[in-house]
Amino acid sequence: MPERKPDLDSLFGARLQGYHVIMNQPAIRAVLVLFLLLTVPAVGLHAADEPVEGQLARVVGLASTSPFLRERASMLLDGIGPRPAGTPNGLHAEELAAQTFRTAGVPLVFAEPVTVPMWQVHRATLTLVEPTEYEASAVALANAASTPPQGLLLEVIDGGQGTPEEIAALGDAVDNRAVLVRSGVPEGHRRLHRSATYETVARAGAAAFLHAPPDPASPARSGTVTLDGTPGPIPALGISGRVAAWLSRLLREGRSVRVRVTLLADRVPATAHNVVAEIPGRRPEEVILLGAHLDSWDLAQGAGDNGTGTLVLWQVARTLVEQGLRPLRTLRFVSFTGEELGLLGSRSYVERHREELGSIRAMVNLDMVGEPTGFGAMLQPGVLPLLGHLARRLAGFGLDPEPLDRAWLHSDHQPFLLAGVPVITLRSRLREEVRDACHSDRDTIDVLDPGRQQRAAAVVAALAWQLATVEELPTRSLEPAEVVRHLHDAGITVDGPVDRVPGGRRE
Numbered sequence: 001m002p003e004r005k006p007d008l009d010s011l012f013g014a015r016l017q018g019y020h021v022i023m024n025q026p027a028i029r030a031v032l033v034l035f036l037l038l039t040v041p042a043v044g045l046h047a048a049d050e051p052v053e054g055q056l057a058r059v060v061g062l063a064s065t066s067p068f069l070r071e072r073a074s075m076l077l078d079g080i081g082p083r084p085a086g087t088p089n090g091l092h093a094e095e096l097a098a099q100t101f102r103t104a105g106v107p108l109v110f111a112e113p114v115t116v117p118m119w120q121v122h123r124a125t126l127t128l129v130e131p132t133e134y135e136a137s138a139v140a141l142a143n144a145a146s147t148p149p150q151g152l153l154l155e156v157i158d159g160g161q162g163t164p165e166e167i168a169a170l171g172d173a174v175d176n177r178a179v180l181v182r183s184g185v186p187e188g189h190r191r192l193h194r195s196a197t198y199e200t201v202a203r204a205g206a207a208a209f210l211h212a213p214p215d216p217a218s219p220a221r222s223g224t225v226t227l228d229g230t231p232g233p234i235p236a237l238g239i240s241g242r243v244a245a246w247l248s249r250l251l252r253e254g255r256s257v258r259v260r261v262t263l264l265a266d267r268v269p270a271t272a273h274n275v276v277a278e279i280p281g282r283r284p285e286e287v288i289l290l291g292a293h294l295d296s297w298d299l300a301q302g303a304g305d306n307g308t309g310t311l312v313l314w315q316v317a318r319t320l321v322e323q324g325l326r327p328l329r330t331l332r333f334v335s336f337t338g339e340e341l342g343l344l345g346s347r348s349y350v351e352r353h354r355e356e357l358g359s360i361r362a363m364v365n366l367d368m369v370g371e372p373t374g375f376g377a378m379l380q381p382g383v384l385p386l387l388g389h390l391a392r393r394l395a396g397f398g399l400d401p402e403p404l405d406r407a408w409l410h411s412d413h414q415p416f417l418l419a420g421v422p423v424i425t426l427r428s429r430l431r432e433e434v435r436d437a438c439h440s441d442r443d444t445i446d447v448l449d450p451g452r453q454q455r456a457a458a459v460v461a462a463l464a465w466q467l468a469t470v471e472e473l474p475t476r477s478l479e480p481a482e483v484v485r486h487l488h489d490a491g492i493t494v495d496g497p498v499d500r501v502p503g504g505r506r507e
């Protein structure tokens, strides 16, 4: 494939590349924001005096009828497609994000560089050697160790769902084997992230990790084996549910199963970007941050994961500019990079802006967004009445009037949550087709239902507008130790450094 050369200089320009440096200086930032407030007609110069119901109705109407989301879906998914962080396609997607925010009329658009270990796969194969010869389709799991060039010839053992109990029960039999693990929710456990089972298996002495979905009809899936983008100790491949079921049956029948595992891949340091866009509020010291990761895996178009969240984010930005009122709080939109490799963009954002995190009054993360069903918050019971009220106001969407206060991990809200930033969630229902396609070669534009995306955009736009305009927003920043304690009480283990959390769940 000819390499398309991204022209980041013309995209972000020296002015915008240097922009974040300037904007990190509070005094200059305040003056700039004031200047922009006085000079940007797109955001409106008049405070709203119409009732909030009227504003919400207008926001919902605009988001529901705009052609913007469908246009951008075609540009992002058909136009660029796979966009792993740090690759030329990843950079093209970042250019498109910046251009999209500008086209939407968002006054401030800039990029913040993030160094990522670009995941480059040269070879990922699983060859069955015994009892018969067969070349199974396999995908590389990111950040896993490479094998020697000729691969590793290994006996396979079934590790069930990879819980610590199951792996311990296998004892020495795990040594130097390829351990097959099925994802899912083991009995008595929360959903185990693949990184958690990978770690269990590697620690037990396995030579390779084979990961498969529980359903025989599901495809091989990619994913990272470490949660923070660090290199893992053993090779790892994703295989299809069908191949996993076959190997597992052979093992149950007492057959010896041997495979050749080959994984040749590099982690190449590369520069990717978080693309940030901002509608300055009348109280610029308070920020509502909405984020969605822009990066995807290389297997398909990243339509569900995370074209859905990205398109909703872009449509919301467009809508909130278009409706013409200036928010009370600053609305900040971030297309994060490197989520798939280990939340690298959001981690970098939290590190870079640690001193100003207190200004973020709410963070809303959009990762795999389906039909909107309601709202939620993480460790923020005080905000639930406001969210319930909003759910009832948005009567046409049939939202659950009872918001949930429930924390989970493993997406871009995680670094914010662990740093004590209030996190608010959109709850949504993904169609089986979208969920099943996630991280696989089925994740194409055809699994999307633009109508659902547009309804989600309308609900998120209303949520963002409510959060950005309500006089008193009852969220509060938490101490990181308090967050860890609450998570622990909820059965989510945080051990070691607070940003490295095995286990946990995803709704």
Ligand SMILES: [Zn+2]
Pocket: 293, 305, 306, 339, 367, 368
């Ligand atoms: Zn995602």
